[in-house]
Amino acid sequence: MSVEVRHIHKTFGAVHANDDISLTFADGRIYGILGENGAGKSTLMKILSGFYLADSGQILIDGRLVHYDTPRGAIEVGIGMLAQDPLDVGPLTVLENFVYGQPVGPLPDWQAARRRFAELAERLGFRLEPDMPVERLSIGQRQELEIIRLLALGVRVLILDEPTTGISAEQKSVLFASLQRLAREDGLTILFVSHKLEDVLELCDEVAVLRLGRLVGTAVMPVTTGELVAMMFGQALAPPSRRAATPGDTVLEVQDLFMASERVVMRDCQVCVRAGEVVGLAGLDGSGQQLLTRACVGLARPLGGRVLINGVDMTGRPYRDFLAAGVSFGAAGRLEEGLVAGLTLAEHFILTDAGQGWWIDRERGRQIAEERIAHYRIMGRPDSPIETLSGGNQQRVLMALIPPAPRLLVLEHPTRGLDVESARWIWEQILARCAAGTAVMFTSADLDELVTYSDRILVFYAGQVTEVPDARSVTVDELGHLIGGQRVGEEAGR
Amino acid sequence: MDSELARVLGSVVANATPLVIASLGETITERVGVINLSLDGSLQLAAMVAFVTAYASGNAMLGLAAGLIAGLLVALLILFSNIALRQDQVAVGFVLTLLAADLAQFLGQNYTRIPGPTFPTIPIPLLRDIPFLGTVFFNHNALVYFSFILLAATWFVMYRTRWGLALRAVGERPAAAFARGTNVTRTRYLYTAIGGALVGVAGASYSLAIKAGWANPAVMRGDGWIALAIVIFGGWHPLRVAFGAYLFTGLRALASTIQQTTEFPLVLVNAVPWVLMILTLLLVSSGLVERLMLLSPPWAQRLLRNFLRSAPPVALGTQFTRE
Numbered sequence: 001m002s003v004e005v006r007h008i009h010k011t012f013g014a015v016h017a018n019d020d021i022s023l024t025f026a027d028g029r030i031y032g033i034l035g036e037n038g039a040g041k042s043t044l045m046k047i048l049s050g051f052y053l054a055d056s057g058q059i060l061i062d063g064r065l066v067h068y069d070t071p072r073g074a075i076e077v078g079i080g081m082l083a084q085d086p087l088d089v090g091p092l093t094v095l096e097n098f099v100y101g102q103p104v105g106p107l108p109d110w111q112a113a114r115r116r117f118a119e120l121a122e123r124l125g126f127r128l129e130p131d132m133p134v135e136r137l138s139i140g141q142r143q144e145l146e147i148i149r150l151l152a153l154g155v156r157v158l159i160l161d162e163p164t165t166g167i168s169a170e171q172k173s174v175l176f177a178s179l180q181r182l183a184r185e186d187g188l189t190i191l192f193v194s195h196k197l198e199d200v201l202e203l204c205d206e207v208a209v210l211r212l213g214r215l216v217g218t219a220v221m222p223v224t225t226g227e228l229v230a231m232m233f234g235q236a237l238a239p240p241s242r243r244a245a246t247p248g249d250t251v252l253e254v255q256d257l258f259m260a261s262e263r264v265v266m267r268d269c270q271v272c273v274r275a276g277e278v279v280g281l282a283g284l285d286g287s288g289q290q291l292l293t294r295a296c297v298g299l300a301r302p303l304g305g306r307v308l309i310n311g312v313d314m315t316g317r318p319y320r321d322f323l324a325a326g327v328s329f330g331a332a333g334r335l336e337e338g339l340v341a342g343l344t345l346a347e348h349f350i351l352t353d354a355g356q357g358w359w360i361d362r363e364r365g366r367q368i369a370e371e372r373i374a375h376y377r378i379m380g381r382p383d384s385p386i387e388t389l390s391g392g393n394q395q396r397v398l399m400a401l402i403p404p405a406p407r408l409l410v411l412e413h414p415t416r417g418l419d420v421e422s423a424r425w426i427w428e429q430i431l432a433r434c435a436a437g438t439a440v441m442f443t444s445a446d447l448d449e450l451v452t453y454s455d456r457i458l459v460f461y462a463g464q465v466t467e468v469p470d471a472r473s474v475t476v477d478e479l480g481h482l483i484g485g486q487r488v489g490e491e492a493g494r
Numbered sequence: 495m496d497s498e499l500a501r502v503l504g505s506v507v508a509n510a511t512p513l514v515i516a517s518l519g520e521t522i523t524e525r526v527g528v529i530n531l532s533l534d535g536s537l538q539l540a541a542m543v544a545f546v547t548a549y550a551s552g553n554a555m556l557g558l559a560a561g562l563i564a565g566l567l568v569a570l571l572i573l574f575s576n577i578a579l580r581q582d583q584v585a586v587g588f589v590l591t592l593l594a595a596d597l598a599q600f601l602g603q604n605y606t607r608i609p610g611p612t613f614p615t616i617p618i619p620l621l622r623d624i625p626f627l628g629t630v631f632f633n634h635n636a637l638v639y640f641s642f643i644l645l646a647a648t649w650f651v652m653y654r655t656r657w658g659l660a661l662r663a664v665g666e667r668p669a670a671a672f673a674r675g676t677n678v679t680r681t682r683y684l685y686t687a688i689g690g691a692l693v694g695v696a697g698a699s700y701s702l703a704i705k706a707g708w709a710n711p712a713v714m715r716g717d718g719w720i721a722l723a724i725v726i727f728g729g730w731h732p733l734r735v736a737f738g739a740y741l742f743t744g745l746r747a748l749a750s751t752i753q754q755t756t757e758f759p760l761v762l763v764n765a766v767p768w769v770l771m772i773l774t775l776l777l778v779s780s781g782l783v784e785r786l787m788l789l790s791p792p793w794a795q796r797l798l799r800n801f802l803r804s805a806p807p808v809a810l811g812t813q814f815t816r817e
């Protein structure tokens with residue numbers, strides 16, 4: 001089934017999210033929709049899948065004009081979307097989620113549904129337990145469930161919005177293999193939205209690039225990374241330069257750390273981070289990295305072992321003491337832990353910086369806010385509530401809240417969900433602090449980021465830690481294998 | 495033929511009926527994401543309206559219908575002010591609690607302590623003759639039988655039918671329900687109306703059967719709050735909720751028996767559901783259940799998980815707007 005959009009316009013207030021976009025997608029092919037955050041990719045896909053109604057413009061299927069204004073309507077013409085955050089219902093089981101929305105009678109035939117589900121899962125190479133509540137699945141598994149569900153609904157055009165954010169390398173390769181099979185064997189049209197160049201280069205046959213709501217170009221593979229970057233940003237970007245590491249004194253020392261969570265037990269973990277050094281923590285979510293970061297900033301109490309900051313034993317001391325010792329922390333959940341939804345930008349700066357008095361010095365808070373907004377190039381005003389900012393700008397605020405020269409900076413996923421340019425900017429800030437003698441430790445799921453910015457990498461697998469002493473000597477592939485549980489000797493060679 | 499125990503249990507089953515119906519109604523309402531906090535007031539209002547209507551018309555069925563409509567209207571008022579007027583469900587529900595209770599007192603003041611029509615006991619042929627069980631379950635008025643059917647039907651619809659999927663999805667993740675073609679607003683209105691109507695039936699079942707008549711102050715005062723607590727105790731699962739209602743009524747009966755011989759204060763019994771509720775929440779959130787579950791076989795784990803799940807519907811009390 002081929003789809004064509006003609007002259008699509010969509011505005012949100014003053015923002016022209018889609019500005020006269022025309023594109024054609026043929027069947028049996030995989031299209032990459034590329035663009036930095038806020039380029040308008042999701043908006044265009046939501047219009048195609050019936051979540052939004054375009055202000056003007058047309059959608060044609062096999063040359064015939066179609067109209068719909070609900071997701072249900074889109075499904076009926078054969079278009080289905082896997083949303084950025086899969087739209088499933090947590091407490092319902094996999095099978096219930098699969099059945100819900102299918103054209104069944106009031107009393108669904110659960111046995112038949114179970115068989116049909118197993119069939120589809122088998123064919124795509126997905127392993128899903130039908131009776132598991134969806135809230136216990138990983139994001140990758142939830143995506144697999146949504147894909148199966150959409151296929152069962154007879155979708156011929158499958159849209160995936162940023163599906164590779166938050167899934168493991170292994171799940172990504174399963175996903176890509178299944179998408180390729182669906183396009184080649186079943187002739188589905190696949191629209192793959194991403195801001196990650198490498199994913200698009202790996203998977204897609206053609207690519208369309210959006211920038212600031214406009215279509216800036218299309219290309220048929222193969223194209224080079226440089227060409228795509230130039231299209232996305234209007235210029236080629238080099239990663240910020242990194243000076244050779246000349247580490248100073250030990251800032252953080254972790255001895256025989258013993259910690260446990262519901263998912264993992266970590267024993268005898270040893271870590272040492274020196275001033276001016278960047279240490280990356282790699283591993284699938286929940287392999288123990290978070291236990292370590294939380295213990296190093298005083299947010300989790302180890303069951304055994306010691307945490308030393310500047311040689312002082314801080315084990316079991318409260319977060320406040322860690323702050324006083326020069327530790328700064330940027331949590332993974334920006335809005336959940338790092339920022340306070342409901343407070344404005346200025347109020348955030350007042351909370352952290354504007355003195356310890358009883359009364360709020362609004363004027364000073366506003367001044368600080370204006371300074372930081374200018375310096376950190378945040379798109380927002382002192383009185384903007386924090387939750388109205390985009391993800392990239394929230395991350396900038398988090399950076400702006402970190403004092404200029406902490407002794408130790410611990411960051412969880414500092415650039416998750418950000419486009420290349422914002423990520424690069426965040427790293428400039430981190431490296432600047434590092435050059436001034438801050439010891440940096442960060443977690444990331446982005447292997448490129450780990451390899452590019454770390455001096456050393458600690459790979460976590462089921463609570464076991466393997467050290468890669470020189471991050472520059474390891475390739476992304478090798479790192480991927482380590483994360484999946486292979487030991488250093490087996491593949492990479494020590 | 496009737497043992498003493500069977501008669502006691504039979505009266506617990508009968509006396510629990512309003513609580514069972516009200517807490518099941520509230521469970522249904524909350525599962526679509528709407529919190530009807532007005533229970534304590536709507537129960538009293540429905541009881542009064544039902545009694546007065548039955549008294550004036552001489553027909554208990556008409557009274558029941560009037561009580562049902564009273565409960566339904568209060569519930570719809572909460573949802574309407576939430577959806578159309580953008581008011582907070584909890585705030586409106588709380589105001590309506592007070593308002594409905596006062597209204598019941600005021601309008602019912604000339605009808606206190608007079609006899610009126612009631613639902614008669616209808617023993618079920620054959621079943622009534624089963625030893626023990628016959629006395630416990632099959633020698634009651636029609637409203638008690640209705641509560642049995644309601645319990646089975648609620649469970650079945652919620653967990654076995656397409657409607658149940660939509661019902662649960664709307665309360666958990668309205669955006670997902672919308673994406674699958676469910677009309678979120680209509681679904682919320684429908685089940686809020688059903689839940690409210692059940693609260694009305696529960697109110698009527700006091701004044702037309704269990705505690706026949708009307709009095710100032712109303713005899714069921716406080717039971718609405720207890721029903722709300724039982725919904726939490728029951729983890730929003732119909733079977734557990736009904737179990738909670740029976741358990742609480744049983745404890746209350748026990749306490750009033752003890753009270754006849756000792757000085758055990760009935761007030762303390764009324765605190766029982768709250769204590770149970772807190773204990774359950776502690777138990778479920780402490781991870782003890784998770785650990786227990788790891789020890790049991792997979793099929794039992796599945797059952798337990800479904801049954802012990804104790805998180806409120808995620809979208810409870812929120813508004814849904816299409817982006």
Ligand SMILES: Nc1ncnc2c1ncn2[C@@H]1O[C@H](COP(=O)(O)OP(=O)(O)O)[C@@H](O)[C@H]1O
Binds near residue numbers: 012017039
């Ligand atoms: N529901 C919405 N309300 C207001 N603004 C929106 C909404 N959705 C998107 N936008 C704005 O439209 C622009 C494009 O957003 P989006 O399509 O999500 O970009 P992308 O998916 O490429 O990151 C952004 O500036 C964003 O802030």
Ligand SMILES: [Mg+2]
Binds near residue numbers: 041084161
């Ligand atoms: Mg997007």
